[in-house]
Amino acid sequence: MAHFCWIELLVLATLALVGSSLGARVESDSNAIIIDGQRKIIISGSIHYPRSTPQMWPDLIQKGKDGGLDAIETYIFWDIHEPNPRQYDFSGNKDFIKFFQLIQQAGLYAILRIGPYVCAEWSYGGFPLWLHNTPGIQLRTDNEIYKNEMQIFTSKIVSMCKDAKLFAPQGGPIILAQIENEYGNIMKGYGAAGKSYINWAAQMAVNQNIGIPWVMCQQDDAPQPMINACNGFYCDQFKPNNPKSPKMWTENWTGWFKLWGNSEPHRPAEDVAFAVARFFQNGGVLNNYYMYHGGTNFGRKAGGPYITTSYDYDAPLDEYGNLNQPKWGHLKQLHAAIKQGEKILTSGTATTRNVDHNIDLTTYANNAGERFCFLSNIDGSKDVNVDLQQDGKFMVPAWSVSILLGCKTEIYNTAKVYTPTVVYAKKNQDPTKLSWAWVPEAMDETLDGKGDTKANELLDQKDAASDASDYLWYMTSVNIDANTPRNANLRVTTNGHGLHAFVNKNLIGFQFAGSTNGQQSFNGDDYSFEFQRPVQLNVGTNIISLLSVTVGLANYGVRYDLIPTGLWGKTVQLMAGTTTINLTSSTWFNKVGVNGESQRLYDPSSNVNWNSNQLPTARPFTWYKTTFKSPWGTAPVVVDLQGMGKGHAWVNGNSIGRYWANELSGTRGCVPSCNYRGGYRSDNCRTNCGNPSQRWYHIPRSFLNNNVNTLILFEELGGDTSQVAIQVVTPQ
Secondary structure (H helix, E strand, C coil): CHHHHHHHHHHHHHHHHHHHHCCCCEEEECCEEEECCEEECEEEEEECHHHCCCCCHHHHHHHHHHCCCCEEEEECCHHHHCCECCECCCCHHHCHHHHHHHHHHCCCEEEEEEECCCCCCEHHHHCCHHHHCCCCCCCCCCCHHHHHHHHHHHHHHHHHHHHCCCEHHHCCCEEEEEECCCHHHCHHHHHHHHHHHHHHHHHHHHCCCCCCCEEEECCCCCCCCCEEEEEECCCCCCCCCCCCCCEEEEEEECCCCCECCCCECCCCHHHHHHHHHHHHHCCEEEEEEEEEECCECCCCCECECCECCECCCCCCECCCCCECCCHHHHHHHHHHHHHHCHHHHHHCEEEEEEEECCEEEEEEECCCCCEEEEEEECCCCCCEEEECHHHCEEEECCCEEEEEECCCEEEEECCCCCCCCCCEEEEECCCCCCCEEEEECCCHHHHCCCCCEEECCCCCHHHHHCCCCCEEEEEEEEEECCCCCCEEEEEEEECCCEEEEEECCEEEEEEECCCCCCCCCCECCECCEEEEEEEECCCEEEEEEEEEECCCCECCCCCHHHCCCCCCCCCEEEEECCEEEECCCCCEEEEECCHHHHCCCCCCCCCCCCECCCCCCCCCCEEEEEEEECCCCCCCEEEECCCCCEEEEEECCEEEEEEECCCECCCCCECCCCCCCCCCCCCCCEECCCCECCCEEEECHHHCCCCEEEEEEEECCCCCHHHCEEEEEEEC
């Protein structure tokens, strides 16, 4: 019997050896990612598959490769793949398997970040709302219900990758995988349950048996064999918690995200390059740009709240996939310079000495006598001439790093940009103005107080709407006798983000958290506010209809998933003279969404009688429709929504996202010129003050028909369609 077992084990070992010979063995030590024995530095870039389209993927991936990337990294977005329990969707731009296959076809590696919490400025951090509404669940902590769901989804993704042979030992491109995401930043808020949860998550990941290393970012106490990694604008001083682990930078923020009402962030190419060079000077092994291509938050996937539809991120590839110059080219040259030293950086020994105030020289040398040097100046204002004796003299600008081949020849300096700047413009191809038709949003039932459900309390919008819409109606009625003053004030406190109020079918006003036309003011992350307007009451029954609006659900923080939305926990009052009528605990009827959504007015094939006469302007709650011809050529296409208010846009039934064209950027923080020197912060080098936060909205070419296309807008606040135009994005 023992003899038989040894034969069986020999057969299994032989099969395993054959299988491994078809793929790649991925290992690491403190100096390298080791792939089939080859010691490598990995330069990676984040491209999120649902923020572009399958038709865009090959070009984005190729531009990443041309820019010197070794790998493409992406999250897996739970909410789009499992919108309802055990109902999965991997079609269209959700086909992450195809995305990874295209990465491999381009000859690049891939990094899989399962999470499944992703943050990513994605609505609700990537969690599907049915999780929140599951009885007894607590997210991102030691809760059996949540852990079971997390394991089911993680195992589903891993199984799909294994079936497609995507892991490196199977011959696929994926060389690293991540579980959880930046949990160490907020773990303290979960107490002991947080620590036990992260230990469970690590073991659960290891048990998936994928044959490649696992990563946990921003997790200083990541349990072995997890490799902890750094996120931020600078990670040169980061040290892994295991001296045998490689020093990895999973998120090098190439810019920052945009918010409605805020100016435009910009991170100079010189500073990004400085941060990368310093990272490799100090023993870095893997650098991943977050983002390399940011793309577009289609649908209602922008999180925040108040994160814009554009997720350009000032990345090396702009929202549309164009080269963001000089950033793309300057980093490409940096990658080429670093790769010239890859052999020595991954196999040699490093010594660093201070040669002058704020000037460090790091020398990498191997047994063959080869050398590779980084000469850095971390002074934020002073250029320095450095004499390295027999190795030569070098002028090192402030806040820069020179890379020296053989420690004698400068092949790159982070502050010396030779790539020309390219500025893109939006241009009309067709001077003909668009011709519009319209229909009003049907509101009779809700203004009459009729809903689908009722409760004797004000519900949380997440609970009631379950992410089916940005909109939730709250409706009630109140009887007023002849002795009560008819001139009153309606007072509503709300958790945000917006509120439209109707009394007896009349719109009495609207308000959005912090939105004061370019001068936003929030109390930290608190988007709650008080709405108060005068109303005229009738003797007898008065109907109050309140439409609560979300603008992207919170995606980050300790128990961010429990941040209330809508009117839950707040108050609704009528103040009539000295009498205060509290309606908070009245019988409230609710209706999810606006009728046009359920009627699919955004679908060109829907049966709607559009009105082409007396086109209204400044009319809230209106649906608009127009047609346009596809612009010729291959340049990216956008719609200029100047003149419109706030709402949602669709092209040929495809959502191109929320718009808020009349929300102006703040007037504080912008500078006439940008000084890259000194530590970067997200409020440095701001632009676009006083202009619309986002005026142009991306229409991917794959959304267009060969000839005629349909653009449909749901306008919430009231706008003027006369200035709307279809344009292309071209270099000036």
